[in-house]
Amino acid sequence: MNLPIDFKEKMLSLLGDEANDFFDSYTEKRASGLRINTNKLDANNWEQISPFSIENIPFVPTGYYFNEKEDQPGKHPYHSAGLFYIQEPSAMFVGEQLDVKAGDHVLDLCAAPGGKSTHIATRIGENGFLMSNEIHPKRAKALSENIERFGLANTVVTNETPERLSKLYPNYFDKILVDAPCSGEGMFRKDPEAMKYWSQQHVEQCANKQREILSYAYKMLKPGGTLVYSTCTFSPEENEQTIEAFVQEFPDMDIIPIHHSHGIQPGKIEWTKNQLKDIVHTARLWPHRLRGEGHFVAKLRKQSRLEEANESIQLQAATKLSKVQERDWNDFKQNNLIHFNTDGKAFFVFKDQLFLLPRQCPQLKGVHLVRAGLHLGVFKKNRFEPNHALALALSIKQGKHVHDLSSKNEEWLRYLRGETLKTTGNHRGWVLITIDQFPLGWSKEANGILKNFYPKGLRLLS
Ligand SMILES: C[S@@+](CC[C@H](N)C(=O)[O-])C[C@H]1O[C@@H](n2cnc3c(N)ncnc32)[C@H](O)[C@@H]1O
Numbered sequence: 001m002n003l004p005i006d007f008k009e010k011m012l013s014l015l016g017d018e019a020n021d022f023f024d025s026y027t028e029k030r031a032s033g034l035r036i037n038t039n040k041l042d043a044n045n046w047e048q049i050s051p052f053s054i055e056n057i058p059f060v061p062t063g064y065y066f067n068e069k070e071d072q073p074g075k076h077p078y079h080s081a082g083l084f085y086i087q088e089p090s091a092m093f094v095g096e097q098l099d100v101k102a103g104d105h106v107l108d109l110c111a112a113p114g115g116k117s118t119h120i121a122t123r124i125g126e127n128g129f130l131m132s133n134e135i136h137p138k139r140a141k142a143l144s145e146n147i148e149r150f151g152l153a154n155t156v157v158t159n160e161t162p163e164r165l166s167k168l169y170p171n172y173f174d175k176i177l178v179d180a181p182c183s184g185e186g187m188f189r190k191d192p193e194a195m196k197y198w199s200q201q202h203v204e205q206c207a208n209k210q211r212e213i214l215s216y217a218y219k220m221l222k223p224g225g226t227l228v229y230s231t232c233t234f235s236p237e238e239n240e241q242t243i244e245a246f247v248q249e250f251p252d253m254d255i256i257p258i259h260h261s262h263g264i265q266p267g268k269i270e271w272t273k274n275q276l277k278d279i280v281h282t283a284r285l286w287p288h289r290l291r292g293e294g295h296f297v298a299k300l301r302k303q304s305r306l307e308e309a310n311e312s313i314q315l316q317a318a319t320k321l322s323k324v325q326e327r328d329w330n331d332f333k334q335n336n337l338i339h340f341n342t343d344g345k346a347f348f349v350f351k352d353q354l355f356l357l358p359r360q361c362p363q364l365k366g367v368h369l370v371r372a373g374l375h376l377g378v379f380k381k382n383r384f385e386p387n388h389a390l391a392l393a394l395s396i397k398q399g400k401h402v403h404d405l406s407s408k409n410e411e412w413l414r415y416l417r418g419e420t421l422k423t424t425g426n427h428r429g430w431v432l433i434t435i436d437q438f439p440l441g442w443s444k445e446a447n448g449i450l451k452n453f454y455p456k457g458l459r460l461l462s
Pocket residue numbers: 091109110111112113114115116117134135136139161162179180181182209213
């Protein structure tokens with residue numbers, strides 16, 4: 001691999017004796033990983049049913065290496081059913097560090113395509129709230145699709161600038177992740193095109209942008225709250241020095257120790273401008289020291305103050321359904337769902353689309369929304385049609401009428417291609433299609449035929 005010359009020289013001067021091992025890692029095979037969706041299954045279940053040859057990732061309990069030459073997990077129906085997310089192994093370490101717990105209010109500020117959001121959202125439970133934000137509209141759409149695929153009901157997807165959000169949610173979030181845009185030096189092996197954009201000037205531009213984003217994140221973090229900052233690049237300017245500048249600007253931010261094991265290294269004091277000692281608490285994942293492309297991770301806490309967290313942000317008010325809407329939704333629910341609990345959650349109607357907001361969802365007025373929680377479906381004339389997102393958020397036990405496909409039988413391929421299926425049943429109406437008991441989408445049965453409602457944009461072409 002022809003690394004940019006200036007990059008090579010810079011890494012040589014930074015790494016000294018270690019530089020050759022670092023350069024050699026670019027000639028080795030890249031490690032591929034997947035992380036399971038713990039809302040759908042646990043590690044034991046997964047290890048029993050995994051159709052791929054997998055190996056545990058030592059620094060992520062729910063992460064596995066797979067062999068790209070042998071398996072293509074992205075083409076398996078378990079992927080379409082949201083059982084796992086294909087994610088670069090060292091990137092998985094980031095989600096682990098935010099220490100989210102059930103009920104937390106979390107902001108993922110730079111979230112697309114959703115690797116870390118899908119990780120965090122499965123940890124905060126039914127009562128937690130995740131705002132998954134992406135500044136670029138196209139990337140926000142891809143993010144929203146991954147949130148849907150994972151069946152997440154506690155997440156709102158937004159398309160905003162950090163600056164605008166900081167005005168709306170001061171001192172609000174318990175946890176914030178800034179997985180910052182960066183010069184991507186850890187992406188060279190996966191995407192050699194990324195090397196074309198590398199220059200020292202670009203590194204410095206990224207560092208400036210990161211500092212700006214962090215200052216907005218600071219405004220939104222509750223006193224006592226935790227912030228995790230990460231990049232997939234190696235330059236000290238975007239890592240140690242960005243954190244150094246951040247704690248200098250905001251002295252009430254303390255760097256919290258990250259546990260270094262399995263080849264994970266501390267951040268380097270000598271790479272800061274003023275020998276910041278606490279930088280050793282940050283983490284560096286190097287491609288020549290573990291099986292992953294590389295990351296930098298820092299964890300910080302905002303000191304508690306007498307001034308309490310912002311209590312003035314109200315909860316998002318529910319949209320009151322019209323009599324007809326209420327009737328159509330309730331008819332659908334009664335005829336098709338079992339134990340689908342909406343207690344304590346608010347409906348949100350946008351045009352004719354019905355969403356179920358996460359519990360404790362803050363006021364969303366003025367925010368550009370891409371997904372207002374769980375998309376339940378659409379009101380049509382005198383009936384309610386369920387959305388694909390609802391199917392993926394259910395368990396098989398919640399479907400009244402179910403048609404289970406087997407991953408051993410290629411009927412699933414026909415379903416994902418959008419073809420009709422046959423059934424011996426005599427039901428008329430909505431049927432939840434599952435794959436080995438995991439929901440995959442909707443179909444509508446009439447006269448022994450299952451009409452396909454798998455979304456057109458997701459269908460397999462061959
Ligand atoms: C490293 S990627 C995020 C990856 C994501 N967290 C994941 O795990 O899938 C950084 C993201 O920051 C977004 N971004 C770029 N400029 C930004 C800005 N000025 N403010 C906030 N986000 C920005 C990019 O569009 C990109 O999606």
